[in-house]
Amino acid sequence: MTLTELKYIVAVAREKHFGKAAEACFVSQPTLSVAIKKLEEELELKIFERNASEIAVTPLGEQIVRQAQTVLEQAAAIKEIAKRGKDPLAGPLKLGVIYTIGPYLLPNLVRQVIERTPQMPLMLQENFTVKLLEQLRLGEIDCAILAEPFPDTNLAIAPLYDEPFMAAVPASHPLAKRKAITTDEIKNETMLLLGTGHCFRDHVLEVCPEFARFSSDTEGIRKSFEGSSLETIKHMVAAGMGVTLVPRLSVPRSALDGSADNSQDLGDASFVHYLPFDGDPPTRRVVLAWRRSFTRYEAIAELRNAVYACELPGVKRLS
Numbered sequence: 001m002t003l004t005e006l007k008y009i010v011a012v013a014r015e016k017h018f019g020k021a022a023e024a025c026f027v028s029q030p031t032l033s034v035a036i037k038k039l040e041e042e043l044e045l046k047i048f049e050r051n052a053s054e055i056a057v058t059p060l061g062e063q064i065v066r067q068a069q070t071v072l073e074q075a076a077a078i079k080e081i082a083k084r085g086k087d088p089l090a091g092p093l094k095l096g097v098i099y100t101i102g103p104y105l106l107p108n109l110v111r112q113v114i115e116r117t118p119q120m121p122l123m124l125q126e127n128f129t130v131k132l133l134e135q136l137r138l139g140e141i142d143c144a145i146l147a148e149p150f151p152d153t154n155l156a157i158a159p160l161y162d163e164p165f166m167a168a169v170p171a172s173h174p175l176a177k178r179k180a181i182t183t184d185e186i187k188n189e190t191m192l193l194l195g196t197g198h199c200f201r202d203h204v205l206e207v208c209p210e211f212a213r214f215s216s217d218t219e220g221i222r223k224s225f226e227g228s229s230l231e232t233i234k235h236m237v238a239a240g241m242g243v244t245l246v247p248r249l250s251v252p253r254s255a256l257d258g259s260a261d262n263s264q265d266l267g268d269a270s271f272v273h274y275l276p277f278d279g280d281p282p283t284r285r286v287v288l289a290w291r292r293s294f295t296r297y298e299a300i301a302e303l304r305n306a307v308y309a310c311e312l313p314g315v316k317r318l319s
Helices: 003-015 018-025 029-043 059-086 102-116 129-138 199-207 209-216 218-223 230-238 297-309
Strands: 048-050 055-057 093-098 122-127 143-147 156-170 191-194 224-227 244-247 263-265 271-275 283-290
Touching (some): 003 018, 003 048, 018 029, 093 129, 102 122, 122 129, 129 143, 156 199, 230 244, 230 271
Parallel strands (some): 093 143, 191 224
Antiparallel strands (some): 156 244, 156 271
């Protein structure tokens, strides 16, 4: 049994395809297949069930793949220990970020990291929460910036900030004349939502749970529309298709400082008006998560410090 063979079975379990796994490991498919067959013969069991249409991991194979991942992480940790003796921050840090945080935090965060720890470049991955959690488990990324809640996966968690939501309405909408809004006032509006898979969709539905049923009835066609990204939804708001909720960091500074009459020019005759909520606004908690077995503690600490050094208007930093 070798580390290379363990790497191969982890890749096949992830890709569910021998050819794609071979590409990911930079070897030919026959080389990968022969190595896995050799390992199965050594262990005297099947790790994978093979048929014409798909590759499935056997129940015992699942346990073996999980242990293989742990062994690979521990082997990598030996190299990390050696690196830390020279420079604890040397080498890239693989960071995952959910779609509704990345575009608004990363420009500032990347600049902070470059200035503070140039020897630790960020390798970035944007994805859904579920996918990032899987990538963390498999060691494909080192850490991730996520919004709670998410399934308990025995990760180490450090809070970063609490971010309030704001309402986005067309500038021509009667609510646009208000200085603040309540959740009750948007319950009768057409709500624009992110598609299934976005955790921010779930956050919006927590604030306005009555919209959860609209996707399954005829009224939902009128009352709820979906967009692929927050920026797409903002364009839909500008076009007068409805209202939505957005996280505070996604609101352009010009929309709040008076330079654009509290509106965002979207490149046409339409505008979006942003409104805070009266009282305690709905919020989401943004956290940094990483595997407990990850050994680059200094890298995690420096990344947190870089986040805290970012301009985060309207959010509450947490320590």
